[in-house]
Amino acid sequence: MSIFNKGPVYSVVFSKCPKCNLSNLYVDxxxxxxxxxxxxxxxxxxxxxxxxxxxxxxxGAMYVSYFLSILFMFIPAGILYLAFDTSLETNIGVVIGIYIFMYPILFRWSRNIWLNLFVPFDEEVKAKILG
Ligand SMILES: [Zn+2]
Known part of the structure; x- marks a missing residue:
């Protein structure tokens, strides 16, 4: 198995319980x-x-949110600046657009990462539940 179908990365990306990966973290x-x-x-x-x-x-998830926001603004800004010959106004508009579009995902990833920092994945618990 890879890190993408179990453990902390899976828990963060798909909003699953950090300990057993079997249940959703959110109501919806x-x-x-x-x-x-x-x-x-x-x-x-x-x-x-x-x-x-x-x-x-x-x-505490605010710190994670801050870090993710920087990441998701500077990477698109860097790509636009280096690879496309667009104006500063266009670049700012595109970056803000991407950020607004990504906001719900980043909001949840921040919480998921924060919870995963304190609750480790437990293979045995998962195995016990699955029987
Ligand atoms: Zn669980």
């Missing part, structure tokens, strides 16, 4: 259903892992 797993963007389940229905270990836990 689709990030573009914006009304439910931030609504997380209380805990994993498969392994019982709490998704908000303490009150205010996700304030």
């Amino acid at each position: 797993n689709h990030p573009y259903h914006l009304k439910k963007l931030g609504q997380m389940k209380k805990e994993c229905e498969k392994c019982g892992q709490k998704y908000e270990p303490e009150t205010g836990f996700y304030y």
